[in-house]
Amino acid sequence: MPNEGSYEAALRRSDEVHVDLQKNAGAYTMLSGDRPTGRLHLGHYFGTLIDRVRMQDMGVRTNIVIADYQVITDRDTTEHIADNVYNMVIDYLACGIDPDKTTIFTHSAVPELNQLMLPFLSLVTEAEMERNPTVKAEQEASGHALTGLLLTYPVHQACDILFCKANVVPVGRDQLPHIEITDKIARRFNERYGHVFPEPAGLLTSTPLLPGLDGRKMSKSYGNAISISMTAEETAKLIKKSKSDSERMITFDPETRPEISGLLTTAGICSGRDPREIAEEIGMDGAGQLKKYVTEAVNTYFAPIRERRTQIEKDRDYVADVIHEGNRRAREVAAATLAEVREAMGMVY
Secondary structure, three states, X not given: OOOHHHHHHHHHHHHHHHHHHHHHHHHOEEEEEEOOOOOOEHHHHHHHHXXXXXXXXXXXXXXXXXXXXXXXXXXXXXXXXXXHHHHHHHHHHHHOOOOOOEEXXXXXHOHHHHHOXXXXXXXXXXXXXXXOHHHHHHHHHHOOOOOHHHHOHHHHHHHHHHHOOOOEEEEOHHHHXXXXXXXXXXXXXXXXXXXXXXXXXXXXXXXXOOEOOOOOEOOHHHOOOOEOOOOHHHHXXXXXXXXXXXXXXXXXXXXXXXXXHHHHHHHHHHHOOOHXXXXXXXXXXXXXXXXXXXXXXXXXXXXXXXXXXHHHHOOHHHHHHHHHHHHHHHHXXXXXXXXXXXXXXXXXX
């Protein structure tokens, strides 16, 4: 977690960018992405997907990386990776990402992006990489040994951001250290070799964190996540079997009643209502009635998205074309940036 001073500075910069975006969207290039480790869920949708679509539609140059190489930072298999990538792209398209406006690409298909790792690694110290709290958190969560790839994960993310000269990256507060190290790399490269890269700003998302059905962080590994790709029936079943507590009266209290409050937060975000208001309305009707309300709110909100998803899923060739075209465009941009880097470093022979 960044210290308060740097957080306040990041928040000020983020607020300035939010204001400027309304007037000068065309001056911005955005990079965002996901690791294809499973299905995208409601936390991803409300946390980042909505923002990506909004920025794309404002006229920001938008790029989404499917970080397939980063799956093996803390996992020993790539068994389901192709299926996860295809389903991720289907989710993007169903949620409103337009492949004519947004470049969707995979790490492994853009060698020029990955080649930036070599000069970038010379610009950071081992201590700076080890200090990154995300690296520590990822390692602890996986119980995996600290691989070289996981240690250099922040540098790989800097390559993602800087290959397309992104000057804005939507992030949660916990991801600000990645922006800080990217900023350092851009600044140090520019000072050492000549100006090539912008210094990116983290665009702090305003959406509150959507908890899982048990009040903990929404995560596939906890079994508390509603996936975008679930059917209405699967959603109903998952919500019905989610934990509640022994109190009949429904109240919104995230500290002492995380499970009930997690359900109320989901209902609130999907229905556009205050969770406290929903709690008051249900009152003594209990958890059963609350779960019915949540199910209806989620299924109503996602019905059109899921309908589009069903249509897109039928045309696998179209999905493949979207990935291939995105990879082609990303390679073009990465090759141009790499050429600039080599020229700045005097490595054109």
